[in-house]
Amino acid sequence: MTIRALVFDVDGTLAETEEIHRAAFNEAFAEAGMGWSWDRELYRDLLRTTGGHERILDYARRVGAVVNPSALHRRKTEIYNERIRGGMVTLRPGVATLLDHARREHLAIAIATTTSRPNVVSLLESTLGPESLGWFASIRTGEDVRAKKPDPEVYHLVLADLALSAAECLCFEDSRPGLLAARAAGLRTIVTPSIYTAGDNFGGALLVIRDLEAPWSSAEGSLQKGLRAIATYRHSYL
Numbered sequence: 399m400t401i402r403a404l405v406f407d408v409d410g411t412l413a414e415t416e417e418i419h420r421a422a423f424n425e426a427f428a429e430a431g432m433g434w435s436w437d438r439e440l441y442r443d444l445l446r447t448t449g450g451h452e453r454i455l456d457y458a459r460r461v462g463a464v465v466n467p468s469a470l471h472r473r474k475t476e477i478y479n480e481r482i483r484g485g486m487v488t489l490r491p492g493v494a495t496l497l498d499h500a501r502r503e504h505l506a507i508a509i510a511t512t513t514s515r516p517n518v519v520s521l522l523e524s525t526l527g528p529e530s531l532g533w534f535a536s537i538r539t540g541e542d543v544r545a546k547k548p549d550p551e552v553y554h555l556v557l558a559d560l561a562l563s564a565a566e567c568l569c570f571e572d573s574r575p576g577l578l579a580a581r582a583a584g585l586r587t588i589v590t591p592s593i594y595t596a597g598d599n600f601g602g603a604l605l606v607i608r609d610l611e612a613p614w615s616s617a618e619g620s621l622q623k624g625l626r627a628i629a630t631y632r633h634s635y636l
């Protein structure tokens with residue numbers, strides 16, 4: 399079947415943003431004078447809870463603290479956006495080229511993420527330019543759903559926006575909760591593990607590759623053919 403759309407996760411897939419999220423959480427905690435500081439090892443564990451608001455609540459429960467997660471998360475989002483708009487992040491290898499090829503070959507591109515909408519807007523604007531928001535046929539975020547990944551709700555919303563079946567799309571994720579969400583929506587998923595997810599169980603993925611700097615994005619006019627070959631080849635194994 400012809401692939402009509404590529405659906406992308408954001409954090410860890412488009413860019414290695416998780417260290418900027420972690421720094422923003424820690425700065426918000428410090429400003430509030432809470433004495434909380436999440437190191438990398440702890441954050442790796444906390445990432446199993448998707449969504450920053452939920453992550454704060456999860457940690458508060460672990461340490462038996464009573465906090466206002468909404469105020470903390472609002473401030474964390476402000477700090478994160480200042481940092482992203484300050485040019486702190488670049489896209490992962492191959493991402494810009496793949497988006498470019500997809501657009502040239504008239505595939506729709508879309509976003510399905512757990513993170514908050516302002517974070518997606520600032521990331522796209524500061525890496526791809528202000529006009530890039532208009533390239534995406536659907537952008538669905540954690541703000542649009544009742545249940546975050548691994549629940550498939552965000553992917554169902556994107557598919558409805560695109561008016562396409564899962565079989566007509568390919569999905570790009572970096573984490574196990576993301577992969578589970580995409581698979582539960584019936585999407586074939588290519589995984590590019592990120593700094594916090596390398597070594598996770600990616601069973602059910604169509605393909606697990608280091609990054610998106612792949613042959614399909616360098617061969618002129620062959621994206622559709624390349625993606626279809628990968629999808630068809632592996633389809634019978636899923």
Ligand code: XBP
Binds near residue numbers: 407410419510512
């Ligand atoms: C990754 C996440 C996000 C971010 C924090 O989501 O779990 O929660 O860590 O973002 P994805 P917020 O890979 O699906 O983009 O604080 O805005 O929730």
Ligand code: MG
Binds near residue numbers: 408
């Ligand atoms: Mg991710």
